[in-house]
Amino acid sequence: METLIVLVGLVALATVLGLVWRARTGRIQRTRVTGSATASEENRITIPGVAPFGSRVTLLQFSTEACAICPTTHAQLSGLADEFDDGAGAVVHVDVDVTSRPEIANQFNLLQSPTTFILDGNGALQARIGGAPKINDVRAELDRMLNPALV
Amino acid sequence: MTTNPTTPPAANQLSASKAALVAKPGQAGIDPRGPRFGASITAALLLTVVGLGVDAAAALPATIAERASQPAFILFSVIAALFAWGALAGIQRHPYGLFFKAAIRPRLSAPSHFEDPRPPTFAQAIGLLISVLGIVLHLAAVPYALVIFAGLAFIAAFLNSVFDYCLGCQIYVLLVRAGLVGRSRTAS
Numbered sequence: 001m002e003t004l005i006v007l008v009g010l011v012a013l014a015t016v017l018g019l020v021w022r023a024r025t026g027r028i029q030r031t032r033v034t035g036s037a038t039a040s041e042e043n044r045i046t047i048p049g050v051a052p053f054g055s056r057v058t059l060l061q062f063s064t065e066a067c068a069i070c071p072t073t074h075a076q077l078s079g080l081a082d083e084f085d086d087g088a089g090a091v092v093h094v095d096v097d098v099t100s101r102p103e104i105a106n107q108f109n110l111l112q113s114p115t116t117f118i119l120d121g122n123g124a125l126q127a128r129i130g131g132a133p134k135i136n137d138v139r140a141e142l143d144r145m146l147n148p149a150l151v
Numbered sequence: 152m153t154t155n156p157t158t159p160p161a162a163n164q165l166s167a168s169k170a171a172l173v174a175k176p177g178q179a180g181i182d183p184r185g186p187r188f189g190a191s192i193t194a195a196l197l198l199t200v201v202g203l204g205v206d207a208a209a210a211l212p213a214t215i216a217e218r219a220s221q222p223a224f225i226l227f228s229v230i231a232a233l234f235a236w237g238a239l240a241g242i243q244r245h246p247y248g249l250f251f252k253a254a255i256r257p258r259l260s261a262p263s264h265f266e267d268p269r270p271p272t273f274a275q276a277i278g279l280l281i282s283v284l285g286i287v288l289h290l291a292a293v294p295y296a297l298v299i300f301a302g303l304a305f306i307a308a309f310l311n312s313v314f315d316y317c318l319g320c321q322i323y324v325l326l327v328r329a330g331l332v333g334r335s336r337t338a339s
Contacts, residue, residue, distance in 0.1 A: 014306045018314035066319030068270035105328045112321045
């Protein structure tokens with residue numbers, strides 16, 4: 001009887017952990033809105049050796065080689081960037097593999113892969129997404145950033 | 152790493168996002184359902200270990216030979232050996248992976264996309280580490296060590312199987328930051 005309780009409890013615990021993880025993963029966490037241009041300037045993110053950022057929005061993805069969902073996220077985010085881009089590099093997706101670059105993982109306190117940053121036109125961090133992004137939420141966020149008057 | 156000889160589905164039938172994931176020539180790709188199938192077997196076996204071991208977990212036998220002949224210990228050792236197989240030979244050559252390919256996959260429709268075999272292979276190595284810790288501590292007569300580590304491994308395998316949780320996605324970055332993996336870049 002006690003064995004049964006332990007086993008049922010273990011399955012229940014794993015299920016709860018799975019549900020909590022699924023609810024939390026991929027949520028967009030906005031960084032504190034600073035508003036002023038100077039603050040945006042100070043928060044500018046620069047990473048040596050990666051592709052140039054977008055002039056209005058950058059989807060900055062951090063991946064590793066042991067990440068099964070990173071290629072899926074890459075395909076979704078680059079598709080989304082193409083969807084919003086004007087052909088002149090306004091909205092850009094950049095994927096950085098940090099497997100051999102621990103200094104980047106440390107600098108941005110990465111806890112899982114993929115982690116995605118949404119940057120504004122100044123390269124300042126606007127939002128952070130841990131895990132596989134919910135692509136419709138990211139689309140809504142891009143809408144909000146590119147067309148502030150409509151919201 | 153050898154190339155999986157399976158034929159990818161025609162790229163023009165897929166959405167753009169999925170087409171980007173189709174295994175390219177010269178690149179190893181596996182059916183993503185394979186590792187999840189294996190994880191479900193592993194989870195069931197690990198739950199069996201906990202069931203077999205929990206009654207005797209508080210008061211372990213006196214000698215190391217008696218502890219090593221307990222059914223829970225033997226089963227956990229077999230699971231550890233399977234983890235070692237998957238970690239060293241790669242997830243595609245793990246017995247469950249071979250069984251999936253030979254017996255299950257022909258009955259399924261083609262996968263929507265292929266995945267890199269490295270993340271599930273990495274998860275096998277984590278499983279091996281957890282089970283070896285449990286085995287060593289059990290042989291050293293640490294009470295509850297066997298069921299606790301089997302329980303941890305069960306949770307990871309269950310989350311992988313049921314929720315498509317990817318252990319490598321969560322842990323690998325932390326290992327990179329700790330300097331344990333990834334320093335020497337292998338050409339891919």
